[in-house]
Every structure is written in C-alpha cells, then in structure tokens.
Amino acid sequence: MQINQPTITTRGGLRPTHVEVNLDRLSQNLKAIRERTSPAKVMIILKANAYGHGMDAVARHLAPHADYIGVAVLEEGVLLREMGITTPVLVLGGIWEEQIPEFIKHDLTLTASSVERLEHIDQAAGVLGKKAVVHLKIDTGMERIGVHYYSAHTLQEAALGCKHVVVEGIYSHFANADAADLTHARLQLERFNEVLRFYERNGLPTPMRHMANSGAILQLPEATFDMVRPGILLYGVYPSPDVPRTVKVRPALAWSSKVVYFKVTKPGHPVSYGSTWQSDRMVRVVTVPVGYGDGYFRSMSNKAQVIIRGVKYPQVGRICMDQMVVNLGRDGTGYNGDKVVLIGEMDGERITVEDLADWAGTIPYEILTNINTRVPRVYVTAP
Numbered sequence: 001m002q003i004n005q006p007t008i009t010t011r012g013g014l015r016p017t018h019v020e021v022n023l024d025r026l027s028q029n030l031k032a033i034r035e036r037t038s039p040a041k042v043m044i045i046l047k048a049n050a051y052g053h054g055m056d057a058v059a060r061h062l063a064p065h066a067d068y069i070g071v072a073v074l075e076e077g078v079l080l081r082e083m084g085i086t087t088p089v090l091v092l093g094g095i096w097e098e099q100i101p102e103f104i105k106h107d108l109t110l111t112a113s114s115v116e117r118l119e120h121i122d123q124a125a126g127v128l129g130k131k132a133v134v135h136l137k138i139d140t141g142m143e144r145i146g147v148h149y150y151s152a153h154t155l156q157e158a159a160l161g162c163k164h165v166v167v168e169g170i171y172s173h174f175a176n177a178d179a180a181d182l183t184h185a186r187l188q189l190e191r192f193n194e195v196l197r198f199y200e201r202n203g204l205p206t207p208m209r210h211m212a213n214s215g216a217i218l219q220l221p222e223a224t225f226d227m228v229r230p231g232i233l234l235y236g237v238y239p240s241p242d243v244p245r246t247v248k249v250r251p252a253l254a255w256s257s258k259v260v261y262f263k264v265t266k267p268g269h270p271v272s273y274g275s276t277w278q279s280d281r282m283v284r285v286v287t288v289p290v291g292y293g294d295g296y297f298r299s300m301s302n303k304a305q306v307i308i309r310g311v312k313y314p315q316v317g318r319i320c321m322d323q324m325v326v327n328l329g330r331d332g333t334g335y336n337g338d339k340v341v342l343i344g345e346m347d348g349e350r351i352t353v354e355d356l357a358d359w360a361g362t363i364p365y366e367i368l369t370n371i372n373t374r375v376p377r378v379y380v381t382a383p
C-alpha cells in the first residue's frame with residue numbers, strides 16, 4: 001500500500017539527514033495524558049504517519065498501552081491490521097459506500113456520519129453476515145462531516161433500526177478547543193450534551209462518548225467523557241501557544257543533518273536561487289543537505305536557524321529542494337561532518353517545532369506531517 005513508508009538507510013549507512021524519535025518520551029507523554037484524564041479511555045491518534053513520527057514504529061510501541069487507535073483514512077487502518085495490531089481502530093474520516101466491506105473485513109470501526117451512510121453500512125454488513133461496529137459522528141460546530149446537532153436524533157433513531165450495526169460510540173470534534181477564548185468550544189460541548197440526552201430520554205444505554213482533542217484535554221476537563229483523542233500532545237507538542245500547559249509533555253522528535261560543504265564567501269557574491277541574500281563582509285558558510293524536498297519549507301528561507309557545535313546560526317538565501325546554506329559569520333566554526341540540529345537540542349540551545357512553524361507561517365502540525373518519507377526515521381529509547 002502506498003502509505004507504507006520506505007526509508008533510505010542503506011549504501012554508506014544512515015542518511016545524515018534523519019529524524020530521531022524517542023519512544024520513551026511517547027510512552028511518558030501518553031502516561032501524563034492518562035493521569036490527567038483517568039478513568040477515561042485514550043484513543044491515540046496515529047493518522048498522517050503518526051504526525052510524521054512513523055506510524056509503524058509508533059503503533060507497535062504504543063498500541064499495547066492504548067485503548068483505541070484513531071486514523072484518518074481506511075488505508076491507514078488496513079496497514080495497522082496488516083502489521084498485526086489488534087487494538088480497536090476508528091477511522092475518523094468520511095467513507096464511500098464501496099469501501100465499507102473493506103472496513104468490515106479488517107475489523108475497523110466506521111464513522112457513521114449520516115443516516116444514508118449508516119444504512120449502507122447496515123446493508124453491507126448484512127451481505128457479509130457480520131456486525132459492523134460504528135461510532136456516530138455529530139457536527140456540533142465544525143461544519144465538516146457529521147450530522148448537525150439539531151438533527152442528530154434522525155441518526156440516533158435510524159441506528160436503533162439497524163440489525164447489522166453495533167453503535168459502540170458517539171462523538172464530535174472541537175473547532176476551537178486550543179483557543180484562548182473558549183466561548184465556541186463551550187457552545188459545542190453544550191450542543192453535544194444535548195444530543196446525548198436522547199439516550200436518557202428514551203431509557204437507552206449511552207454509547208461511548210468522546211470529543212476531546214489535545215486542546216480540550218488541556219483546558220476543558222468537562223469534555224473528557226468516556227474517551228479522549230490526543231494527537232499532537234502525544235507527540236509532545238502543544239496545539240497552540242494559547243493553551244495552558246496543564247499536562248507536561250516533551251517533544252519526541254528531533255531532526256538533524258550534517259555539514260556537507262564549507263566555504264568562505266565574499267561580498268558581491270549572493271547565495272542560492274534568486275540571489276536573495278549576500279554578505280557585506282567575508283563570511284564562512286556551510287551547505288547542509290536538507291531542503292523543501294525533505295519538508296524543510298522554502299517559506300522559511302532567510303528566517304530559519306540551525307544549531308552547529310552548540311551555537312545557533314541563520315540559514316541564508318533560498319532554501320533549495322535538497323540543500324541550503326547556513327551563515328557561520330566571521331568567527332563561527334563548523335566543518336564537514338558536523339552535526340546540524342534542525343529541530344532539537346544541543347549544548348543547551350534549542351530549536352522547536354513551534355519555531356519552524358513561526359518561520360514558515362504555519363502550525364506545528366503541518367511541520368511535523370510534512371517531514372518527507374525521504375528522511376529516515378530512527379527510533380531510540382532514552383528517558
């Protein structure tokens with residue numbers, strides 16, 4: 001399957017440009033989230049190659065400690081099953097009718113986001129002579145997939161008539177749980193609670209309820225319900241600068257490369273495509289073999305910084321597809337083979353995913369999920 005990620009590790013050893021994922025930190029982050037949300041279950045979110053950390057290794061490491069796994073698309077769920085992961089898996093995204101048998105065959109939990117989808121699931125399960133496990137998706141203010149909260153009862157009632165469907169869960173998703181202003185998030189929560197009263201009113205058991213993403217875990221304990229769905233927080237990154245850091249987590253991912261070339265450049269000799277930067281004096285510059293083809297965004301050109309020998313230096317000129325240049329100035333030292341920290345720590349200096357997001361004008365999520373498959377992932381265990 002295409003999303004299975006090859007890594008480039010052979011021919012002369014590991015590619016100098018690589019990502020290091022600390023598996024112990026992932027476990028510690030999960031533990032910290034559990035401590036905050038216990039006794040709720042935890043659905044670990046592994047979509048988009050586990051936020052760039054490598055779904056395969058992260059799933060093998062964390063699945064034994066998780067109650068549920070959440071992914072975005074069918075193919076990610078199938079991959080987990082092909083790896084032999086037996087933990088329940090919910091596919092959070094919308095589904096097409098023709099995919100339904102694949103879900104059922106692989107024992108994947110489906111998101112029933114409309115009455116029509118639910119009926120299709122019921123029919124397909126009937127044909128296969130199996131029961132399909134579903135979670136009902138309620139739209140409380142995201143205006144994406146899901147039945148509007150004001151017509152949720154149509155989905156809830158339709159579910160009662162399905163013979164081949166087990167409604168195991170019911171869920172919704174926050175649009176603004178990571179914001180400083182929680183007005184909209186609280187409104188969404190109120191709407192979801194109203195939808196849940198259907199079960200009480202009709203004397204029916206309530207399915208497993210879940211709504212909290214990382215933002216809500218940090219700042220809306222009343223949204224914990226029966227299960228929480230941490231994504232970015234699991235990887236040790238806070239969803240926005242506005243959230244209180246009520247759960248202590250640490251980044252699990254570091255990204256580094258090595259100096260591949262050293263030279264001295266003179267004034268009047270601009271660096272890289274478009275000649276966007278030149279020095280006003282003789283300076284030392286080094287070439288680093290990483291670029292936007294690896295997911296190091298071109299929009300960070302002339303803004304990014306890296307750490308070499310424990311010192312922060314500016315990236316200069318346009319970031320190319322496979323290479324970029326760093327200015328060591330007149331006195332900086334760095335030579336071929338020196339480690340270059342792109343994300344991570346060295347001798348007390350630190351560059352975070354948030355720094356890259358600032359330079360690129362985006363959010364940490366996009367930085368992490370764009371680190372390309374050309375960049376090998378190495379897994380370490382270190383407390």
Ligand SMILES: *Cc1c(COP(=O)(O)O)cnc(C)c1O
Pocket residue numbers: 045047092173212213214215229230231232233239
């Ligand atoms: C991605 C996703 C999450 C996790 O979001 P974070 O902000 O990374 O915690 C939770 N729920 C749903 C439905 C998602 O799509």
